[in-house]
Amino acid sequence: MKLLPTVAALGLLAATGAAHAADPNLARNLAATCANCHGTNGHAVPGSGIDALAGVDKAKILQKLADFKSGVKPASIMHQISKGYTDEQLDLIAGYFAAQK
Amino acid sequence: MMLMKRRDFLKVGAAAGAMASLYGCAGGGKASGHVVVVGGGYGGATVAKYLRMWSEGSVQVTLIERNPTFISCPISNLVIGGTKTMEDITVSYDGLKNKWGVRIVQDEVVAVDAAKRSISLAKGGAMSYDRLVLSPGVDFMWDQIPGLNNADAQAKVLHAWKAGPQTVALRKQLEGMKDGGTYAIAIPKAPYRCPPGPYERACLVANYFKQNKPKSKVIILDANEDVVSKKGLFVKAWEDLYKGTLEYRNNSELKDVDVKTNTAILEFDKFKADVLNVIPPHRAGDIAAKSGLKLINNRWVDINWLSMEVNSTPGVHVIGDAIFPAPTMPKSGHMANQHGKLAAAAILNLLSGQEPSPTPVVMNTCYSFVDAKQAIHVTSVHQYDPATKVVQPVKGAGGVSAARNEIEGKVALGWAKNIWADMLA
Numbered sequence: 001m002k003l004l005p006t007v008a009a010l011g012l013l014a015a016t017g018a019a020h021a022a023d024p025n026l027a028r029n030l031a032a033t034c035a036n037c038h039g040t041n042g043h044a045v046p047g048s049g050i051d052a053l054a055g056v057d058k059a060k061i062l063q064k065l066a067d068f069k070s071g072v073k074p075a076s077i078m079h080q081i082s083k084g085y086t087d088e089q090l091d092l093i094a095g096y097f098a099a100q101k
Numbered sequence: 102m103m104l105m106k107r108r109d110f111l112k113v114g115a116a117a118g119a120m121a122s123l124y125g126c127a128g129g130g131k132a133s134g135h136v137v138v139v140g141g142g143y144g145g146a147t148v149a150k151y152l153r154m155w156s157e158g159s160v161q162v163t164l165i166e167r168n169p170t171f172i173s174c175p176i177s178n179l180v181i182g183g184t185k186t187m188e189d190i191t192v193s194y195d196g197l198k199n200k201w202g203v204r205i206v207q208d209e210v211v212a213v214d215a216a217k218r219s220i221s222l223a224k225g226g227a228m229s230y231d232r233l234v235l236s237p238g239v240d241f242m243w244d245q246i247p248g249l250n251n252a253d254a255q256a257k258v259l260h261a262w263k264a265g266p267q268t269v270a271l272r273k274q275l276e277g278m279k280d281g282g283t284y285a286i287a288i289p290k291a292p293y294r295c296p297p298g299p300y301e302r303a304c305l306v307a308n309y310f311k312q313n314k315p316k317s318k319v320i321i322l323d324a325n326e327d328v329v330s331k332k333g334l335f336v337k338a339w340e341d342l343y344k345g346t347l348e349y350r351n352n353s354e355l356k357d358v359d360v361k362t363n364t365a366i367l368e369f370d371k372f373k374a375d376v377l378n379v380i381p382p383h384r385a386g387d388i389a390a391k392s393g394l395k396l397i398n399n400r401w402v403d404i405n406w407l408s409m410e411v412n413s414t415p416g417v418h419v420i421g422d423a424i425f426p427a428p429t430m431p432k433s434g435h436m437a438n439q440h441g442k443l444a445a446a447a448i449l450n451l452l453s454g455q456e457p458s459p460t461p462v463v464m465n466t467c468y469s470f471v472d473a474k475q476a477i478h479v480t481s482v483h484q485y486d487p488a489t490k491v492v493q494p495v496k497g498a499g500g501v502s503a504a505r506n507e508i509e510g511k512v513a514l515g516w517a518k519n520i521w522a523d524m525l526a
Contacts, residue, residue, distance in 0.1 A: 048515040084482020084498030
């Protein structure tokens with residue numbers, strides 16, 4: 001189950017020619033940087049007022065992130081944080097959270 | 102595993118370590134071994150949980166922590182300001198123990214033998230490890246403030262810069278102060294733990310005075326040339342909310358304290374307060390120097406950003422406030438949590454004979470309250486740069502709030518709930 005986004009990521013990274021394409025934990029490690037606020041593996045504490053990301057459709061997460069990054073969607077902090085990650089990294093992160101149950 | 106006696110546990114740990122070495126040669130087996138984590142704060146609790154979670158229980162983890170429960174520094178200024186209680190910032194270690202199978206030992210590490218890969222405990226006995234993670238936080242350089250270099254003085258002039266009994270004691274001093282009194286907070290030169298924290302505390306004490314002791318004053322004695330963090334937002338809050346109550350003085354480094362009269366002694370000036378709150382200069386937690394780790398400027402631990410492993414001492418990783426920080430990286434609980442994850446991922450690779458990931462990323466978010474409800478933030482993202490071998494802040498990313506607001510106050514409390522769960526539940 002956890003391998004699915006990784007496999008997808010491998011293809012993507014191979015396409016970009018990244019030297020670390022073989023790192024099977026890259027998506028997991030990147031997504032963990034979001035967990036402080038969005039919960040371990042995207043399971044935010046219910047009632048905390050912060051969006052849970054576990055099991056959310058990948059395309060939906062990516063669209064939100066793209067809108068934060070471009071400034072289309074107003075935010076308090078995500079417009080600043082999303083700009084710190086490459087599109088490839090955001091793709092891995094969204095895929096990882098989408099695959100969580 | 103939890104039912105094992107310590108000796109049996111260590112045998113298993115050592116055997117697992119040997120197995121790891123064997124598989125290590127083959128390159129890429131499942132991680133196994135025994136990791137000892139020292140310090141159960143934002144960094145240590147996180148690395149302990151993530152090692153167990155990501156290894157699916159195959160790596161044994163012992164967490165050594167001197168306190169029976171976790172008490173959070175972030176949000177503790179609201180306890181000092183009187184709108185939260187100690188209960189609100191205290192979290193049990195039971196989740197780490199029962200849900201994640203981390204062995205919790207309430208004790209203190211007194212020595213590290215990095216060559217033999219073992220540690221000695223204050224209550225007696227030793228413990229061997231395959232990898233050691235020190236998350237020791239900071240200790241204070243009392244020798245820089247001669248008048249405070251004894252226990253009686255430190256019990257009177259408080260720092261409250263480690264959440265716990267001092268948080269409660271400072272609150273009591275403020276409650277006991279007469280209306281018309283003065284609270285002074287002395288800030289050391291950066292780097293220190295939680296760059297915006299002293300300014301937040303000044304706001305929250307001023308907020309308490311405004312509502313309960315309106316003739317009282319807050320004085321900030323800052324050793325720095327200027328406000329270290331979120332400057333524009335803090336200055337605006339002081340003007341809008343605390344004019345006449347709060348005064349900021351830059352370039353006001355505290356040199357000594359006359360404890361009898363509660364007087365802060367600056368280079369060319371003296372300042373007598375009713376409640377004097379001194380944050381002394383810090384360095385890496387004492388165990389770092391005691392372990393023989395090489396310190397930069399005799400203060401901070403020099404680590405490898407791919408693994409958080411100490412450059413001078415193989416097998417020992419250091420995370421959190423104790424490290425020599427990367428450019429613009431704050432000493433914060435949020436960042437310590439990120440260090441913990443970076444270290445956990447690297448250690449699991451190393452214990453299965455693989456190199457750490459070559460592209461680590463860490464990020465920081467830090468909220469500060471300017472009154473009981475309104476907060477402001479600063480955020481940054483740091484990506485590994487192979488040229489400098491340091492995680493560098495991403496240009497164009499990160500930033501601060503447009504203006505203080507209540508939404509961020511709510512999110513700040515939500516942040517606390519989530520990060521405490523991310524570490525401990």
